[in-house]
Amino acid sequence: MNISKSYKNTILIGLFMxxxxxxxxxxxxxxxxxxxxxxIHKTAVAGINYYQGLTMHGVINAIVLTTFFAVVFGHxxxxxxxxxxxxxxxxSISMILMVGGTLIDAVLxxxxxxxxxxxxxxxxxxxxxxYLGTSLLIVGSWVAFFGWIKxxxxxxxxxxxxxxxxxxxxxxxxxTMWFISxxxxxxxxxxxxxxxxxxxxxxxxxxxTRMLFWMFGHPLVYFWLLPAYIAFYTILPKISxxxxxSGNAARLAFLxxxxxxxxxxxxxxxxxxxxxxxxxxxxxxxxYAVSIPSFMTAFTVGASLELAxxxxxxxxxxxxxxxxxxxxxxxxxxGYFLCGLLLFIxxxxxxxxxxxxxxxxxxxxxGWVPGHFHMTVAGPVLLVIxxxxxxxxxxxxxxxxKFLSMVTIVPYVWMIGVAxxxxxxxxxxxxxxxxxTNMGMSYTNPASDLFNPxxxxxxxxxxxxxxxxxxxxSIYLVCFFVTALGKRTRQPAISLPESEELHEEKTIPxxxxxxxxxxxxxxxxxxxxIPSLINVFKYSSPVPNKFNAESPVNEGGNNDVHxxxxxxxxxx
Amino acid sequence: xxxxxxKTILLSSSVMAVFFFAILYNAFARKIDVPACIPYNATFRQxxxxxxxxxxxxxxxxxxxxxxxxxxxIVPAGSTVxxxxxxADVVHGFNIxxxxxxxxxxxxxxxxxxxxxxxxxxxxxxCHEYCGAGHHNMMAQVLVTYLKK
Numbered sequence: 001m002n003i004s005k006s007y008k009n010t011i012l013i014g015l016f017m018x019x020x021x022x023x024x025x026x027x028x029x030x031x032x033x034x035x036x037x038x039x040i041h042k043t044a045v046a047g048i049n050y051y052q053g054l055t056m057h058g059v060i061n062a063i064v065l066t067t068f069f070a071v072v073f074g075h076x077x078x079x080x081x082x083x084x085x086x087x088x089x090x091x092s093i094s095m096i097l098m099v100g101g102t103l104i105d106a107v108l109x110x111x112x113x114x115x116x117x118x119x120x121x122x123x124x125x126x127x128x129x130x131y132l133g134t135s136l137l138i139v140g141s142w143v144a145f146f147g148w149i150k151x152x153x154x155x156x157x158x159x160x161x162x163x164x165x166x167x168x169x170x171x172x173x174x175x176t177m178w179f180i181s182x183x184x185x186x187x188x189x190x191x192x193x194x195x196x197x198x199x200x201x202x203x204x205x206x207x208x209t210r211m212l213f214w215m216f217g218h219p220l221v222y223f224w225l226l227p228a229y230i231a232f233y234t235i236l237p238k239i240s241x242x243x244x245x246s247g248n249a250a251r252l253a254f255l256x257x258x259x260x261x262x263x264x265x266x267x268x269x270x271x272x273x274x275x276x277x278x279x280x281x282x283x284x285x286x287x288y289a290v291s292i293p294s295f296m297t298a299f300t301v302g303a304s305l306e307l308a309x310x311x312x313x314x315x316x317x318x319x320x321x322x323x324x325x326x327x328x329x330x331x332x333x334x335g336y337f338l339c340g341l342l343l344f345i346x347x348x349x350x351x352x353x354x355x356x357x358x359x360x361x362x363x364x365x366x367g368w369v370p371g372h373f374h375m376t377v378a379g380p381v382l383l384v385i386x387x388x389x390x391x392x393x394x395x396x397x398x399x400x401x402k403f404l405s406m407v408t409i410v411p412y413v414w415m416i417g418v419a420x421x422x423x424x425x426x427x428x429x430x431x432x433x434x435x436x437t438n439m440g441m442s443y444t445n446p447a448s449d450l451f452n453p454x455x456x457x458x459x460x461x462x463x464x465x466x467x468x469x470x471x472x473x474s475i476y477l478v479c480f481f482v483t484a485l486g487k488r489t490r491q492p493a494i495s496l497p498e499s500e501e502l503h504e505e506k507t508i509p510x511x512x513x514x515x516x517x518x519x520x521x522x523x524x525x526x527x528x529x530i531p532s533l534i535n536v537f538k539y540s541s542p543v544p545n546k547f548n549a550e551s552p553v554n555e556g557g558n559n560d561v562h563x564x565x566x567x568x569x570x571x572x
Numbered sequence: 573x574x575x576x577x578x579k580t581i582l583l584s585s586s587v588m589a590v591f592f593f594a595i596l597y598n599a600f601a602r603k604i605d606v607p608a609c610i611p612y613n614a615t616f617r618q619x620x621x622x623x624x625x626x627x628x629x630x631x632x633x634x635x636x637x638x639x640x641x642x643x644x645x646i647v648p649a650g651s652t653v654x655x656x657x658x659x660a661d662v663v664h665g666f667n668i669x670x671x672x673x674x675x676x677x678x679x680x681x682x683x684x685x686x687x688x689x690x691x692x693x694x695x696x697x698x699c700h701e702y703c704g705a706g707h708h709n710m711m712a713q714v715l716v717t718y719l720k721k
Contacts, residue, residue, distance in 0.1 A: 292581060
């Protein structure tokens with residue numbers, strides 16, 4: 001499909017800008033592994049301190065890159081399947097808000113006015129503008145979604161009997177879930193944190209802000225993941241040479257994510273004082289349930305790949321794996337998808353451990369947790385983002401991909417790096433190594449009183465993995481930018497590989513109507529969060545606390561009450 | 573959806589059901605549970621080590637930027653300790669090594685757990701939640717001594 005100039009530019013900016021910031025995100029990731037392994041015993045390198053770098057790493061890689069990709073991939077999916085462009089107001093306003101919000105956040109992080117990490121837990125405060133910037137980014141992604149709804153309803157009028165394509169369903173499910181779940185964080189940032197940070201209000205209910213954050217924080221991870229699932233269902237079978245095993249299974253998996261993604265956020269809060277044990281157990285059940293659509297995906301995608309292997313001449317039980325198009329530069333996307341899927345097997349299983357109620361006590365906030373999520377967000381999510389970004393940049397701009405063989409090997413190198421990194425983090429985590437900690441200053445510094453020799457070997461393994469990932473990312477970034485700055489040789493176009501379904505399946509009306517699923521989703525959210533909210537107000541009180549990360553002085557006043565030493569009253 | 577897909581859904585659901593049974597078994601039969609809820613009040617902002625009887629202690633811990641108060645807790649082997657944890661400033665973490673104790677210290681709320689220290693030794697307590705520039709120095713310890721008093 002041919003595209004208008006402004007739409008083309010919007011898509012290209014939406015790919016180029018986050019990838020530029022990814023340089024900073026990836027650099028800070030590698031640096032953290034050096035600090036943690038005790039190679040660097042400093043608070044800061046090159047003017048960026050550890051926690052500032054960690055904030056950049058998290059915000060850029062996990063919020064900016066992923067949100068931009070979800071929106072741009074959404075644009076391309078909608079236009080490819082519906083053969084239309086979204087309304088001009090939607091894609092332009094959306095991109096302006098997202099770019100503006102991101103620039104605000106980037107500047108604040110670089111000058112050190114935002115270093116409360118990507119979870120921005122109060123009472124550590126960021127500049128009020130940081131909360132505004134993050135909100136603009138999120139609201140910008142909503143505007144794109146509103147445009148797609150308009151676009152789809154126009155399309156539906158022209159194609160009365162057509163089914164909603166699976167990729168469109170996946171995109172709609174993803175953004176509906178995103179819209180519902182980002183309301184709490186918009187409330188948290190704009191109504192609670194921004195006025196508090198600006199000094200207009202003084203008290204803050206910390207457990208409330210945490211609950212609202214995780215109402216958004218877990219759906220956020222599915223918001224990263226579902227674009228990858230869309231690619232696995234609708235692109236991977238085609239490029240591996242097979243067909244999608246079952247379209248209905250794909251639809252059911254997406255719809256299950258719609259109802260189960262949001263009400264599971266409390267599983268990040270098993271160690272918190274204010275959520276009841278009943279709520280926590282209930283959330284464990286829901287999180288187990290949300291693993292079912294992932295198991296289904298593993299089956300459907302696995303079956304589609306087996307089909308592809310057999311079409312390529314495989315006969316035995318396992319040889320279809322070897323027949324798949326590994327290491328083919330004309331089919332580089334395959335490597336990105338498959339390496340991501342291989343990592344995700346372990347990412348998903350370790351996630352079930354995290355979700356397991358009391359078992360979570362063994363791993364909460366230790367290195368295990370980043371070990372887990374680097375096999376999800378830095379596994380399938382990032383690899384699909386990298387693969388599809390260069391693919392979409394090339395087709396939409398009409399510029400051929402440069403250094404094709406390099407682009408082809410990147411995912412394999414990356415996969416090896418992530419495997420090593422995650423192994424180190426998880427092994428260290430099981431020995432109590434804390435996450436989000438500049439261990440080089442204390443725990444892995446032989447000169448410190450706090451030195452713990454047990455954590456050095458695992459942190460070193462982590463560093464080796466981090467360096468391998470850094471190498472893969474550098475190769476990729478060179479290829480991406482050389483491609484982006486190259487010469488146009490083809491007409492710009494929007495096109496995606498499109499998988500066919502193996503069988504013409506019976507149409508199940510429930511799988512073609514999102515409304516009952518949205519209602520079920522809202523009901524489940526209420527069942528989970530109304531008791532949590534009651535607990536928050538029953539078991540906690542607001543505090544006049546307001547702190548800058550650099551100093552233990554309460555900017556909210558009341559230092560006398562809170563900072564006095566109480567050691568002399570110990571035995572009272 | 574064909575029979576293989578139905579089987580996949582049933583099989584994966586059964587696996588999750590087994591896992592869930594394991595959670596329930598541990599929570600109810602072995603009493604391994606997540607922290608309990610206690611209403612917060614200002615008295616929790618006083619740190620204290622209280623001896624209830626020879627083998628039972630109550631420890632009220634305040635986490636603050638960037639130390640725990642008390643920083644050292646000495647109890648005899650065989651003690652049962654109830655920890656009550658809150659924070660004076662920002663959010664902190666509280667992880668006792670080798671004990672599977674994992675709590676968040678949250679200002680305006682109090683967290684509670686009970687630990688049995690059967691073996692003597694030093695158990696390090698590490699703050700595992702980012703709490704500002706000095707986070708990586710925030711540590712305390714429980715010394716479990718030989719002698720039963």
